Amino acid sequence: MRMIERTAALMQRALIGRRFVLGGLPGALLLAPRARAGAPVDADPWPALVPQIFPNRVLEDGAKLLTIDAPYRAEDAAVVPVSLRTTLAADDPRHVRKITLVIDANPSPVAAVFTLAPQAGIDSISTRVRVDDYTNVHAVAELSDGKLYVATRYVKAAGGCSAPALKQTADAIPIGTLRFRELPAPDPAQREAQVMVRHPNYSGMQMDQLTRLYIPADFVEKLRVWQGDQLLLTVEGGISISENPAFRFSFKPTEAKTFRVEGGDSDGRHFSGSFPAQAAA
Amino acid sequence: MVRPHDFVESSMATYDRRADRLSVMDLGSWIGEGMTVRGTFAVAAWVFVVMGLAGATLAGKPAVDVPAFSIQKVADGDYAHFGQVAMTSAANAGDIANLGIVVGRDAVAVIDTGGSVAVGEALRAAVAKLTGKPVRYVINTHEHPDHIFGNAAFAGSGAIFVGHQNLPESMRAHGPFYLHSFRDVLGAAAIAKVRLIPPTLLVKDTMTLDLGDRRLLLTAWYPPAHTDCDLTVLDERTHTLFSGDLVFLDHIPVIDGSLKGWLDVLPRLAMLPAERVVPGHGRRVGAWPGALDDERRYLLAVEADARKYIALGTPMAQAVPLIGQSERGRWRLFDDYNPRNATAAFSELEWE
Numbered sequence: 001m002r003m004i005e006r007t008a009a010l011m012q013r014a015l016i017g018r019r020f021v022l023g024g025l026p027g028a029l030l031l032a033p034r035a036r037a038g039a040p041v042d043a044d045p046w047p048a049l050v051p052q053i054f055p056n057r058v059l060e061d062g063a064k065l066l067t068i069d070a071p072y073r074a075e076d077a078a079v080v081p082v083s084l085r086t087t088l089a090a091d092d093p094r095h096v097r098k099i100t101l102v103i104d105a106n107p108s109p110v111a112a113v114f115t116l117a118p119q120a121g122i123d124s125i126s127t128r129v130r131v132d133d134y135t136n137v138h139a140v141a142e143l144s145d146g147k148l149y150v151a152t153r154y155v156k157a158a159g160g161c162s163a164p165a166l167k168q169t170a171d172a173i174p175i176g177t178l179r180f181r182e183l184p185a186p187d188p189a190q191r192e193a194q195v196m197v198r199h200p201n202y203s204g205m206q207m208d209q210l211t212r213l214y215i216p217a218d219f220v221e222k223l224r225v226w227q228g229d230q231l232l233l234t235v236e237g238g239i240s241i242s243e244n245p246a247f248r249f250s251f252k253p254t255e256a257k258t259f260r261v262e263g264g265d266s267d268g269r270h271f272s273g274s275f276p277a278q279a280a281a
Numbered sequence: 282m283v284r285p286h287d288f289v290e291s292s293m294a295t296y297d298r299r300a301d302r303l304s305v306m307d308l309g310s311w312i313g314e315g316m317t318v319r320g321t322f323a324v325a326a327w328v329f330v331v332m333g334l335a336g337a338t339l340a341g342k343p344a345v346d347v348p349a350f351s352i353q354k355v356a357d358g359d360y361a362h363f364g365q366v367a368m369t370s371a372a373n374a375g376d377i378a379n380l381g382i383v384v385g386r387d388a389v390a391v392i393d394t395g396g397s398v399a400v401g402e403a404l405r406a407a408v409a410k411l412t413g414k415p416v417r418y419v420i421n422t423h424e425h426p427d428h429i430f431g432n433a434a435f436a437g438s439g440a441i442f443v444g445h446q447n448l449p450e451s452m453r454a455h456g457p458f459y460l461h462s463f464r465d466v467l468g469a470a471a472i473a474k475v476r477l478i479p480p481t482l483l484v485k486d487t488m489t490l491d492l493g494d495r496r497l498l499l500t501a502w503y504p505p506a507h508t509d510c511d512l513t514v515l516d517e518r519t520h521t522l523f524s525g526d527l528v529f530l531d532h533i534p535v536i537d538g539s540l541k542g543w544l545d546v547l548p549r550l551a552m553l554p555a556e557r558v559v560p561g562h563g564r565r566v567g568a569w570p571g572a573l574d575d576e577r578r579y580l581l582a583v584e585a586d587a588r589k590y591i592a593l594g595t596p597m598a599q600a601v602p603l604i605g606q607s608e609r610g611r612w613r614l615f616d617d618y619n620p621r622n623a624t625a626a627f628s629e630l631e632w633e
Contacts, residue, residue: 069598070598071598075601075620075621075623075624076621076624076625079597079624079628081596081597081598081601083596083598126596126598128597158462159458159461159462173632179632181594183594184594192594196631196632198632244628244632246597246631248596
């Protein structure tokens with residue numbers, strides 16, 4: 001915790017004009033910058049990140065139960081699709097409790113923490129991230145017995161975090177607008193859903209050349225998705241998530257008639273929406 | 282109709298003096314001074330300098346010379362330089378965009394300045410070889426580095442920089458990112474010379490500039506299309522259109538603004554009374570408005586494909602490699618830009 005406080009303090013000093021509100025542990029982690037000073041440019045940041053993000057924990061090889069899918073060479077560093085998939089053996093009584101997505105070389109490496117409800121049946125989650133430099137992407141799954149498993153994938157992309165919000169569109173959809181969509185999944189017992197939030201997700205790394213101040217970070221901090229009364233998924237996001245954050249995930253459908261999404265951003269905005277469930281197939 | 286000369290005189294006089302003496306050394310004081318000045322055009326009158334890069338070693342690589350710089354006459358008084366159909370590299374010094382020269386009775390306008398100061402200087406030399414008349418206007422068709430990085434070659438020449446009313450803000454927001462990301466491809470020495478000089482004469486809708494018996498119709502386009510600051514220049518005497526990157530020929534179109542916006546602009550663009558077009562990219566003059574056909578077909582194909590895969594619920598990662606594939610083989614640099622265009626189209630259209 002001391003280290004986190006220190007990095008947070010350093011960050012606040014370094015980034016004048018930002019208005020970060022540092023909440024609890026996850027929030028601080030999501031914003032903790034990579035310590036660049038003193039480290040050789042090409043040094044692997046991962047060994048130093050592990051004790052910061054997972055203090056006093058052992059990470060086991062997760063290659064067998066966790067895969068990361070991402071393009072080796074990203075087409076657009078500001079919009080890099082990343083998919084996480086978990087596959088537990090049929091006789092494994094455990095379930096995945098949490099997945100932490102880390103983009104090692106990003107200034108704020110923890111891109112997102114996904115908390116999966118035990119009965120949700122979520123075995124895949126996709127989103128789009130910003131990638132600032134050629135980097136390893138790590139995913140760490142915490143299982144219900146408390147064990148951590150890590151998988152990794154290399155991505156070639158650069159400039160995604162400081163890339164300005166380039167995509168000016170002809171429409172004018174207000175910040176905080178939610179979209180929810182159910183999609184058929186390959187497995188009939190499963191379904192997929194996509195939650196989208198209209199939000200610039202400012203990284204805080206774009207400098208206004210006139211004022212010499214950074215445009216303050218302003219990003220979606222939290223999203224919760226319910227199926228009926230059952231919480232399915234909680235997403236804690238950081239500035240490494242792309243503009244207009246989108247999360248797609250599989251789940252086990254129930255008889256529930258509605259889905260509910262609630263979220264909030266770092267500027268204190270709240271957004272929520274209720275969406276009718278697709279008629280059972 | 283904006284009457285340019287009314288306000289240009291006062292704002293430009295101040296601006297040019299500043300641009301002339303600006304160096305990395307006095308950037309701090311210049312910024313401080315600039316910030317105290319009030320008014321729209323004063324706000325627009327900043328210049329980016331790559332801090333720290335000027336001190337970068339020049340010993341590593343010699344400054345790159347622009348490969349043989351040639352211009353072609355495309356109509357009476359109208360000339361074009363056709364840049365290479367290529368990605369920016371140190372070898373081509375960013376000479377990848379088409380540039381225009383219009384010679385009037387009294388003065389000259391240049392349209393875009395190329396992807397490095399070396400290209401801008403070559404353009405300036407080409408003008409001097411062509412005519413003794415002064416360059417009165419430097420018109421930037423949009424914010425992209427291959428069109429504006431040569432601006433510094435005309436700083437202090439007395440030329441007035443002209444652009445879309447959104448261009449100063451776009452240069453301000455994206456310029457530092459361009460300088461950073463083009464450093465690797467163009468080389469530190471070339472980047473160190475670049476100054477991002479924003480326009481002081483801003484086009485809101487349309488504006489006519491007169492070079493003496495030679496009227497240029499400038500049109501600022503909305504909504505965002507190729508970018509959010511697209512500007513075209515029509516020589517009303519010869520009906521020659523310098524379209525900037527609203528028109529691509531042979532070189533795959535690049536979507537950095539809005540796909541839907543671009544398709545929205547196309548029918549209105551086609552109504553300009555032109556006979557020929559010098560496109561932003563592609564080494565030939567196109568007939569007007571037929572030159573828009575290929576580009577329209579590509580954009581519609583990308584739109585239709587993106588919509589189809591969004592409707593099917595195909596994830597972005599799987600949809601992107603499928604979008605626009607019917608256009609493969611019809612464009613140069615297809616694999617360099619089509620996946621990006623597909624990503625941009627998918628991101629935009631999934632909010633429909």
